Amino acid sequence: MAVNCFQCCHFxxxxxxxxxxxxxxxxxxxxxxxxxxxxxxxxMECMKFEPKKGSGGA
Structure with missing residues (x-):
């Protein structure tokens, strides 16, 4: 599955x-x-992908 940059904290x-x-x-x-x-x-797929931290808001 392809990495989704829009969900990465580095994007x-x-x-x-x-x-x-x-x-x-x-x-x-x-x-x-x-x-x-x-x-x-x-x-190779991106090895530096890290999911964005959630805002925790309601």
């Missing part, structure tokens, strides 16, 4: 229109989802 949205998505764990920005770049370049 962030950038202000760069050419590279709107980023990964703090790997330290890069990209147009696509960072997990897709990691999979394509390494042949």
């Amino acid at each position: 962030y949205v950038t202000w760069d229109p050419k590279h709107p998505r980023g990964c703090k764990a790997y330290g890069f920005k990209t147009r696509e989802l960072p997990s897709a770049v990691v999979l394509r370049s390494s042949g």
